Amino acid sequence: MTEQPLLVAEGLHLHFGETKALDDASLHIWPGEVVALMGPSGSGKSTLLHCLAGILQPDSGRVAYHGRDLTAMSDSERSALRRGEFGFVFQFGQLVPELTCVENVALPLRLSGTGRREAHRTATDWLERLEVGDVAGKRPGQVSGGQGQRVAVARALVSRPRVVFADEPTGALDSLNGELVMKLFITAARDTGAAVVLVTHEARVAAYSDREAVVRDGRVREQEHAR
Amino acid sequence: MTGRGRLRRWIFELGLGARMSVAGGRAGWARLTLIAAGTGVGVALLLCLAALPAALEASGDRESARTEAVDSEREVPRGDGTMLIGIATTTFHDDAIHGRMLQPEGSRPPVPPGVTALPKPGEMLVSPALRRLIEDNPVLGRRWEARIVGTIGDDGLTGPADLAFYLGTDTLTEDTGRRIEAFGHSYTEEGVSPVMLLLTAVGMVVLLTPVMVFMASAVRFGGEARDKRLAALRLVGSDAGMTRRIAAGETLAGAVLGLLVGTVLAAGAALLAHRYATGPLSFYLSDMRPVPVLAALIALGVPAVAVLVTLSAMRRVVVEPLGVVRLSTTVRRRLWWRLILPVAGIALLWPLTNGLGEGPGSGATEFQAAAGVALLLIGLALLLPWLVDAVVHRLGGGGVAWELAVRRLQLDSGTAVRAVSGIAVSVAGVIAVQGLVSAIETQVTGSGGTPAAVARQQVLPQTDLPVGTWTTALRETPGVQTVETVRIARAGRDGSEVTVRIGSCAALEGYAALPGCTDGDAFAVNVATTGVFTVEGGGQWTAPASTRDVVPTDSLLDYGPLLLLTPAAAADAFPAGEARYTLTLDGRTPNALEQLRNTAARMDPQALVYGAGNDAVASALRTIRQGLLAGTIAMLVLIGASMVVNVAEQMRERRRVLAVLVAFGTRRRTMSGSVLLQAAVPVLLGMTLAIGFGSGLAAILMAAVQAPVTVDWFGIGTTSGMAALVVLGTTAAALPTLLRLTRPGNLRSE
Amino acid sequence: MSVTFALLGLLENGPRHGYDLKRTYDDTFGRDRALHYGQVYSTMARLLKNGLVEVESEPGDGPERKRYAITHAGITDVAEWIGRPEKPEPYLQSTLYTKVVLALMTGRDADEVLDSQRAEHLRMMRELTRRKTDGDLADELICDHALFHLEADLRWLELTAARLDRLAARVRP
Incomplete structure (x- = not known):
């Protein structure tokens, strides 16, 4: 494998008003690896994730994906990148409540221009793969939290992204459901070869990673990429 | 629990609700402000309407006080306290100017109200509004050969915009003037035409219904946040009844505030009306006192309705300690009871299609019509939710924006529909009234008129001046193309009086279509074409064999028996009586009509100049149309505002979903598209229903006034255009919120 | 020891x-x-x-x-x-506590102690997670038991890390 990092953040600084969210944060994500971003709440791990994904723009510093500088891109270019190359799983409230589960999963494909029928077929496959094929026609409000998270994972992976950003994906679940979601999520991500950036404060969730990076006071202590 | 204890509890609970309505921080205040603004505008409208009767009465009273007391039963002998007056009322553009010529006959002549000293010959008194009009339009100043020596006081004017003058003169005689002893005339009820009554009644309903609908939706602003708050109250142990009373208390606070806002707004409107209103709607501030009963009704009714609406809205919602359960998501809307009102409305309106009947309105028919229209319009507001529900559930497919919008509407169409029902009701009403008004207009003005190029006018002198003097003066007036003289005479036939008009073919064309007219022809309207007529003043006239029966123009429909004679046919059987002049004007000459009026007034201030159209009716129609248009625009702006609020509120609730959509790369275009469609789909459905209802209603009303039933494409076009503007405006106004809420920072706020 | x-x-x-x-x-x-x-x-x-x-x-x-x-x-x-991070095993606290306090008393980097221990714990947890993902239910149950204990240790490590300043104030003369 050519050892070039997929996603590089260098010297990121970001302020929210008076609060320093990122203070010279740097991180490298290699293709196909699962990295856990850990740290106490308010340490800046979610902010770092949003910067890596091009959702937030840092005040200074650089984020490069495949050598392309995200911070220099226009908003629509970054949106297109997120549509095509990235996937997202959040803690909760991420499924569009009025769309059915299969429509939610099909959404990223349709946003990238795939036809409705084709998108729904692929989405159904992904729901089956995450063992929630039976909820395809239901609305998010009608399924359990664990099922909803698995639908969200299916949606994050459906467009075969190179990186999946997961922000406390099991934060709202009990341990049994959390384990199931993580197992299915990481297995599926490894199958597709996607890298995963996993923000969590739970060690058992972080244990699904290949290595961890600890964020404290806006800085990153990164564990060596062991390869 | 004792009755008194319960009362105290209830008051406490209502008060708790009222406190909670302002305790929600900025959001709570915003919600309260919206409710207060919404109900305030409604209350202001209601108060203005409640003040209208008193204001109309006050201005009507002053109008009678300045009208000369003429007693047709009794000859008034000339005396020290009499005066001759002439009616010099004229028109400037479309505004009527009340005018009297005053000629005292002794040392104690009657003085009209608002006047301290009578003007001497060559002098005139004008109302302040007329003085301004003359200053702005010098052409009007040249109408009278008189100097303005003063103004008429408020006592002698119907309102601040009243145009009036008194002209001092010494040229009146007993023949050309009227002798009076006093001013002040008690009218016997003039009898408003049933058509006008119908129009007014329908117009009121059309304006009031959307106000009701709007107020009903205004008190539901921010309902979701309130429901959450109430759920928290349930958690700490309040029961269902208490919860309802607390909710009522919240709404009550907004409604009471709305009453205050409405009173302030109404006072502002009164000030504006005093300052800027024209025509019959111009009143003095002191005139505008709401009828006490109506004011009390508003003060008690608005809060009561607000509470009732809140309670009925909560009927569909079960507030449980752990959250809010919406019953409406499981209960499909039923159709049958929504049909009751419109069907009842049609049942009331149907008998009207046979015509209103003759004579002044009795009131019962108009009430029936107004009730029918109200039922139909309210029924429309009830039918719309069902229709949107039914249609939206059959929609599918399409792009992502479409899918998001449609699915959203499927889940909860209530919020969107509430705002739209206001639009639908006012559009349906406007289409109905516009259709009715334009139908009446075509009846009044006759079809095929080309007012721009050639305008036919008639001059009716009151004073005896030689025909030659008139024709010369008229021909010299700029813009006058032709002048034809028509002599008027009277004849008798079988005991009934027949009006005779003698003039050239061109002059007579104004009364009826005269195919192949040549000099020597005679035409009859509503009278026999053969035989002998007795001529008033002595003599006889025999109808020539060529006399033809013709159909008169619309404006002469009710004129009774009429003979139209060319000079050669009249022989010399008829005496040279009064003459009137028919002119054509070149519409391209600026102020041609005003120049003509000037000429006529200078020759004889009492001369009447009138066009083919029915000016009084036309201007009343114009007022109604303008009022309706202004009202509708105000309504649409209000409804647009409430839609913006709804959309913004809904987006705030969904900000997390929106932020997530942005996170995985949804284009802004897709999201704004879904907002647009979300507003457009219900509006489109509402408009369709409104156009259907409105056109149907217009058809019934047209049949009632016996006008040909037509579809008012212009009205449909303008209202649809306005509705489209509201949708676009709503979306545009919601976009900043959308952009702000979709800033990715919202992913973190939980 | x-x-x-x-x-x-x-x-x-x-x-x-x-x-x-x-x-x-x-x-x-x-x-x-x-x-x-x-x-x-x-x-x-x-x-x-x-x-x-x-x-x-x-x-x-x-x-x-x-x-x-x-x-x-x-x-x-x-x-x-x-x-040197301790081999993750149950009831480590006393040893870890001793290390942290000593590090603080002797002016060494106590954060470093905690971080390297956390890394060691996570390495172990990863190992167990992998075993559990590949294994049968018995493996899963056994691994989970160990994982929950390790997680408890890790939580303690995190709490200690968050309270280092207060601890330092107490043990430093």
């Missing part, structure tokens, strides 16, 4: 009498299990033999007059021990 390093580490801040050493140890780490004098003297004897401490004798008789001082070799040993 940790008692040896703890006593050795306490000497880093200066030579002490055996009695002194016991009291300081009891105050800092002892809590509910104070050391016996015999344990102190036998440990010191062993360290003396290994060349990790030396004795500074003062005039007078008896063991009370002996002052122990740490040697260079001793300092190196302490540093090596503090810096």
Whole structure:
């Protein structure tokens, strides 16, 4: 494998008003690896994730994906990148409540221009793969939290992204459901070869990673990429 | 629990609700402000309407006080306290100017109200509004050969915009003037035409219904946040009844505030009306006192309705300690009871299609019509939710924006529909009234008129001046193309009086279509074409064999028996009586009509100049149309505002979903598209229903006034255009919120 | 094991009498299990033999007059021990606590101690997670048991990391 990092953040600084969210944060994500971003709440791990994904723009510093500088891109270019190359799983409230589960999963494909029928077929496959094929026609409000998270994972992976950003994906679940979601999520991500950036404060969730990076006071202590 | 204890509890609970309505921080205040603004505008409208009767009465009273007391039963002998007056009322553009010529006959002549000293010959008194009009339009100043020596006081004017003058003169005689002893005339009820009554009644309903609908939706602003708050109250142990009373208390606070806002707004409107209103709607501030009963009704009714609406809205919602359960998501809307009102409305309106009947309105028919229209319009507001529900559930497919919008509407169409029902009701009403008004207009003005190029006018002198003097003066007036003289005479036939008009073919064309007219022809309207007529003043006239029966123009429909004679046919059987002049004007000459009026007034201030159209009716129609248009625009702006609020509120609730959509790369275009469609789909459905209802209603009303039933494409076009503007405006106004809420920072706020 | 390093580490801040050493140890780490004098003297004897401490004798008789001082070799040993993450296993707290306090007392980076321990724990947890993902239900149950214990340790590590400043204020003279 050519050892070039997929996603590089260098010297990121970001302020929210008076609060320093990122203070010279740097991180490298290699293709196909699962990295856990850990740290106490308010340490800046979610902010770092949003910067890596091009959702937030840092005040200074650089984020490069495949050598392309995200911070220099226009908003629509970054949106297109997120549509095509990235996937997202959040803690909760991420499924569009009025769309059915299969429509939610099909959404990223349709946003990238795939036809409705084709998108729904692929989405159904992904729901089956995450063992929630039976909820395809239901609305998010009608399924359990664990099922909803698995639908969200299916949606994050459906467009075969190179990186999946997961922000406390099991934060709202009990341990049994959390384990199931993580197992299915990481297995599926490894199958597709996607890298995963996993923000969590739970060690058992972080244990699904290949290595961890600890964020404290806006800085990153990164564990060596062991390869 | 004792009755008194319960009362105290209830008051406490209502008060708790009222406190909670302002305790929600900025959001709570915003919600309260919206409710207060919404109900305030409604209350202001209601108060203005409640003040209208008193204001109309006050201005009507002053109008009678300045009208000369003429007693047709009794000859008034000339005396020290009499005066001759002439009616010099004229028109400037479309505004009527009340005018009297005053000629005292002794040392104690009657003085009209608002006047301290009578003007001497060559002098005139004008109302302040007329003085301004003359200053702005010098052409009007040249109408009278008189100097303005003063103004008429408020006592002698119907309102601040009243145009009036008194002209001092010494040229009146007993023949050309009227002798009076006093001013002040008690009218016997003039009898408003049933058509006008119908129009007014329908117009009121059309304006009031959307106000009701709007107020009903205004008190539901921010309902979701309130429901959450109430759920928290349930958690700490309040029961269902208490919860309802607390909710009522919240709404009550907004409604009471709305009453205050409405009173302030109404006072502002009164000030504006005093300052800027024209025509019959111009009143003095002191005139505008709401009828006490109506004011009390508003003060008690608005809060009561607000509470009732809140309670009925909560009927569909079960507030449980752990959250809010919406019953409406499981209960499909039923159709049958929504049909009751419109069907009842049609049942009331149907008998009207046979015509209103003759004579002044009795009131019962108009009430029936107004009730029918109200039922139909309210029924429309009830039918719309069902229709949107039914249609939206059959929609599918399409792009992502479409899918998001449609699915959203499927889940909860209530919020969107509430705002739209206001639009639908006012559009349906406007289409109905516009259709009715334009139908009446075509009846009044006759079809095929080309007012721009050639305008036919008639001059009716009151004073005896030689025909030659008139024709010369008229021909010299700029813009006058032709002048034809028509002599008027009277004849008798079988005991009934027949009006005779003698003039050239061109002059007579104004009364009826005269195919192949040549000099020597005679035409009859509503009278026999053969035989002998007795001529008033002595003599006889025999109808020539060529006399033809013709159909008169619309404006002469009710004129009774009429003979139209060319000079050669009249022989010399008829005496040279009064003459009137028919002119054509070149519409391209600026102020041609005003120049003509000037000429006529200078020759004889009492001369009447009138066009083919029915000016009084036309201007009343114009007022109604303008009022309706202004009202509708105000309504649409209000409804647009409430839609913006709804959309913004809904987006705030969904900000997390929106932020997530942005996170995985949804284009802004897709999201704004879904907002647009979300507003457009219900509006489109509402408009369709409104156009259907409105056109149907217009058809019934047209049949009632016996006008040909037509579809008012212009009205449909303008209202649809306005509705489209509201949708676009709503979306545009919601976009900043959308952009702000979709800033990715919202992913973190939980 | 940790008692040896703890006593050795306490000497880093200066030579002490055996009695002194016991009291300081009891105050800092002892809590509910104070050391016996015999344990102190036998440990010191062993360290003396290994060349990790030396004795500074003062005039007078008896063991009370002996002052122990740490040697260079001793300092190196302490540093090596503090810096080395413990093999994750149940009931580590006392050892970890000793390390953290000693690190703070001797001016070493206590964060570093916690971080490397956290990394070691996570490495272990990863191992168990992998085993559980590939294994059957029995494996899963056994691994989960271990995982929950490790997680408890990790939480303790995190809490300690968050309270380092307060701890430092207490143990630093």
